[in-house]
Amino acid sequence: MKTLFLILAFTANCSLFFAQGIDDEIIVDEPWDTHFSLGRTPEGEILTVAACVADSTRIYLYDMADRSIAFFDTAGKFINKINLESIGRATYVGDDFVVRKNNAIFINTVDKRLEYYNLSDGSREKSLQYPYDYFKDEFPERNRRIINRIFLDQENILLGNSHALFDFNEPGLAKRSRSQKIMRSPPNKQILFYDSRKPVIKESGSVHWKGKKFRMRQSHFPLLGKSIAISGEKLITCTINNNGLQIFRTR
Amino acid sequence: MFIIFLFLTSVSLYAFSIDSVITRSDSCVLVEWTPDSNNTSAAWYLNNGLQCTGTDSIYRKCDFSPGLTYHGVAYSYGGEDPWYIFRDKLEQGFPAGSHQCHYNSYGDPSDTIAGTDCSGFLSFAWNYPRSSTSMLYSDSNLQTVPFSHLQPGDALVMASSGCGYHAVLVIESESLSETVIAEASSSVFGCRERVVDLNQQYWNCYKALRYPGLTSIKKEKQQTDKIQLTSIKRSGNGKNYRISFSSPFSGSAGIYNAIGKSICRKDLESANSFTFSSTGSGTVSILKLVSKKGVTRSFVIPFL
Numbered sequence: 370m371k372t373l374f375l376i377l378a379f380t381a382n383c384s385l386f387f388a389q390g391i392d393d394e395i396i397v398d399e400p401w402d403t404h405f406s407l408g409r410t411p412e413g414e415i416l417t418v419a420a421c422v423a424d425s426t427r428i429y430l431y432d433m434a435d436r437s438i439a440f441f442d443t444a445g446k447f448i449n450k451i452n453l454e455s456i457g458r459a460t461y462v463g464d465d466f467v468v469r470k471n472n473a474i475f476i477n478t479v480d481k482r483l484e485y486y487n488l489s490d491g492s493r494e495k496s497l498q499y500p501y502d503y504f505k506d507e508f509p510e511r512n513r514r515i516i517n518r519i520f521l522d523q524e525n526i527l528l529g530n531s532h533a534l535f536d537f538n539e540p541g542l543a544k545r546s547r548s549q550k551i552m553r554s555p556p557n558k559q560i561l562f563y564d565s566r567k568p569v570i571k572e573s574g575s576v577h578w579k580g581k582k583f584r585m586r587q588s589h590f591p592l593l594g595k596s597i598a599i600s601g602e603k604l605i606t607c608t609i610n611n612n613g614l615q616i617f618r619t620r
Numbered sequence: 621m622f623i624i625f626l627f628l629t630s631v632s633l634y635a636f637s638i639d640s641v642i643t644r645s646d647s648c649v650l651v652e653w654t655p656d657s658n659n660t661s662a663a664w665y666l667n668n669g670l671q672c673t674g675t676d677s678i679y680r681k682c683d684f685s686p687g688l689t690y691h692g693v694a695y696s697y698g699g700e701d702p703w704y705i706f707r708d709k710l711e712q713g714f715p716a717g718s719h720q721c722h723y724n725s726y727g728d729p730s731d732t733i734a735g736t737d738c739s740g741f742l743s744f745a746w747n748y749p750r751s752s753t754s755m756l757y758s759d760s761n762l763q764t765v766p767f768s769h770l771q772p773g774d775a776l777v778m779a780s781s782g783c784g785y786h787a788v789l790v791i792e793s794e795s796l797s798e799t800v801i802a803e804a805s806s807s808v809f810g811c812r813e814r815v816v817d818l819n820q821q822y823w824n825c826y827k828a829l830r831y832p833g834l835t836s837i838k839k840e841k842q843q844t845d846k847i848q849l850t851s852i853k854r855s856g857n858g859k860n861y862r863i864s865f866s867s868p869f870s871g872s873a874g875i876y877n878a879i880g881k882s883i884c885r886k887d888l889e890s891a892n893s894f895t896f897s898s899t900g901s902g903t904v905s906i907l908k909l910v911s912k913k914g915v916t917r918s919f920v921i922p923f924l
Contacts, residue, residue, distance in 0.1 A: 410806040411720050412697060412737070413784030415822070433807070457684040459719070461808040479812045480691045511791060512798040512815050530815070531798075589821045593814075 393583075393606070396445030397616035404447055405614050407590075408434030410459075418614060420465045420594025421607035422473075428598065428605060428616065429468055431475075436460035438473055438488070443600045445616060453486055454493040462486070465594025467521045474526065476519040476594075483519070483526070483537075499528055503535055507551055518595070520563040527552075531559035531571070561597045569597055569604065578604055586617060638773035638834050644702070645745045645789055645802040648693045648736070648811045651703040657686045658713035659734070684716050684809075692811035695804050696735025702744045709734035717809050738787045741804035741811055742775055745789050746831050753787050754779045762829040767796060767818055773834045776801065776818075776826040783825030790828075843867070844909065844917045852921065863907065863921075864893040871911040875921075 401407045408416035419433040427448075428441040436455065440448040456462050456477065462484055463475025472494070475484040481501035485494045504514040513532045520527040526537040534552045554560050554570065561576060562569035569578045576585050576597070588596060589610040598605040606617045660682045684690060693706045694717030701709065709732075710716060717735045736744065739753045751759065757779035765774060770793040777787040792800035796818040804811045816823070848866040855862065863873075873894050874885040883905065884896045898905075907919045 409784060412786070412806040413778075414786055414805060414807045415784065416807055455683050457688065457690070458809045459683070459807065464814070478814065479808050479810060480689070510794055511800045511813075512794065515800065515813065515815055517815060587820065591817060591820050591822055 392620040393604075393617040394620055395615055396618045397441060397447075397614060399447075399615075400613040403613070404439060404450065405430075405432055406434050407609075407611075408460075415590060416460060417590055418607065418609055419592055420463075421592065421596055421598050421605065421616070422466060422468055423598035423600035423605045424468055425601050427468075428600065429466075429473070430607065430614075431463070431466055431473075431594065433460050433593070436462060438486075438491070441616070443603070443618075445618070451488070451491040453491045456480075456484055456493065456496070463594070464517050465519050467519050467526070469521055469524060469526075474519065476517065476528065478515070478517050481516075497539070499537060503528070504533060504551070507533065517593075518560075522563065522565050527563060529560075531561070534560065534563060562595060562599060564599060567599070569599070576604075638771075640747075641745050641773045641789070641834060642791060644747070645741075645791065645813075647703045648706075648741060648744070648804070649802055649813045650691060651693060651707065651811075652689055652691055653707060653710060653716075654689045655684050655686050655710060655716045656713075659710050659716045660684050660686050661715060682715050682717060682719050690810065693741070693804065694735035695737060695806050695809045695811075696733045697737050697806070698740075699733055699735040699737050700740030700743060700750050701734060701736050706734050706736070719809065720806075736804050736811070737806070738804045741802075742787045742789055745802075746773075746775075746834065748831060748833075753777060753785045756787055756829065757827060759829075761832070763832055765828045765830050767823075767828055770796075770799065770818075770828055771830075773831070775829045775831070776823070777829055778825040778827070780825070786826075788826075840911050844869070844911050847909065847917060849907070849919055849921075860895060860897050862893055862895045865891075868892055869909060869911070871909060874908045874910070876906045876908060 399405065405418060410416060416434040418430050420431040422429045423443070426443065428443060430439045432439055432450070435452070437450045437452045439450045442448060453462050458479065461479070463477045466473050466475040468488065471488050473486045473488050475486065477484050481499060483497045483499055485496070486492065487494050499516065501516055503516065508514050513530060515530055516528050518528070518530050520534065526539060527534045528537045529535055532554050557572060559571040560568060561571050567579050569576060571585060574585055575582050586606050586608050588608040592607065592609070596607050604619045608615045684694070693701060693703055696718040699718065714732050714734045718733050739751055739756055742756065743750045756762065756775065757777045770790055772790055772792055774790045775787055776790065779785050788801040788803040790799060791802050791813060798815050799818050800813060800815055802811065802813045846867060847869060849863060850866050851864045853862045854860070868890040870889050872885055872887050875883040875896060875898065877883060883898055886894050886896065888894055905921045907921050909917045
């Protein structure tokens with residue numbers, strides 16, 4: 370775990386020396402009602418794309434407007450959508466998610482659970498409680514105690530937020546292992562995406578990745594989960610505005 | 621001494637402050653509940669004259685699952701249940717949440733759905749008269765503040781057909797980009813806490829409102845905690861007393877006997893002392909100082 374801190378710190382330092390712009394291209398520019406809609410609850414709350422994930426072959430979007438996951442290829446071509454089984458909260462199944470093998474694993478921050486879905490048919494395979502008060506004694510600030518992010522590292526699940534992460538002990542369920550350490554982001558920096566080789570961090574409104582720095586693309590509507598993902602050696606950024614969905618990819 | 625201990629402990633619970641607002645909010649967000657089949661009956665909604673406004677069939681029934689454990693008071697349009705009433709209603713077999721099946725008029729006239737909506741949640745947390753989102757948005761008793769001056773206990777409210785209708789409570793406001801809010805959300809069917817970035821354009825629809833009746837008690841608590849009794853003097857026929865403090869105090873001062881019965885009470889304004897007459901008898905009395913913001917300090921006085 371110390372490695373993470375060192376890598377993060379090293380990346381941050383490198384970025385100061387090698388800061389430069391990164392070209393990106395738009396690979397998805399869809400108006401609403403093509404494959405996604407800008408939904409609203411009858412009471413007026415916004416329902417829309419809530420999280421963006423990628424692996425070497427796919428980009429996955431969790432669409433909270435219709436409780437589904439949409440699949441794109443890495444060039445931005447739409448493939449299909451699968452509906453997800455309900456957890457009893459309308460179209461919500463989680464704030465953020467990761468994809469591991471044939472599972473989408475969501476972090477349901479309302480009920481403090483991880484929801485495991487089968488990516489072939491959208492069925493809910495299992496649900497595990499996670500230790501939502503893990504950071505209770507670590508941080509005085511609430512925003513650092515709330516657990517709202519999930520990452521994968523070497524198939525292991527990391528939970529936390531943009532300031533700290535811990536290794537979720539899946540076999541041990543909600544029990545906290547004494548050997549588990551908390552990984553903290555360097556001061557004044559936030560983890561946007563965790564990957565032990567090339568973490569993506571945010572500092573003063575800029576994104577730092579692989580020793581480079583570029584401006585953060587803003588989304589008009591907030592995503593509940595991650596808006597940045599990595600596919601191969603490319604950085605993927607998802608944004609939503611009044612007109613529709615846009616996905617950018619570094620060249 | 622046990623009675624005195626109880627008394628001294630209980631008086632501090634009456635302080636109402638931003639801290640109390642946060643505690644109330646937490647109680648609604650963290651409550652755990654497990655519905656049974658009565659609480660999740662789909663037929664109930666259709667048999668009780670409710671209109672289901674959602675277009676998707678998933679809205680036309682309660683889809684909380686019996687036997688599963690959930691967190692946070694369920695969402696019910698027009699509802700205003702704090703966590704303890706919510707749980708009482710569940711025990712009585714009422715359905716959990718309105719799930720987009722609403723009465724024709726705003727609210728739950730027969731009060732038979734367990735849950736709260738966003739403005740009901742905020743009204744409860746604030747200990748404020750029940751108001752709808754639109755009422756809060758235009759309430760002249762509330763003070764509009766810039767986002768840059770947000771503090772815990774403030775609300776963010778939007779109410780227009782273009783933006784939508786919603787109200788949330790600010791829990792922590794250390795930075796705009798990581799503001800912690802609590803809300804009763806119709807998009808997740810319940811009360812929750814989350815971190816939001818108020819710099820995003822979406823939040824331009826919201827107005828930041830402050831309930832002036834709430835203020836932080838920290839400064840006043842520090843001042844009240846410093847107060848010491850400097851003297852207790854008896855005068856007149858022996859039944860008049862004068863009590864002096866080490867520093868000025870504003871609020872109410874009350875004298876109680878050992879079982880908490882009030883002997884007298886006075887309102888003070890920047891006073892260093894106060895006088896009272898006592899005809900009671902006993903060996904122990906209690907002086908209770910309650911500041912204007914509800915901070916309480918008690919002293920045991922063995923003089924009657």
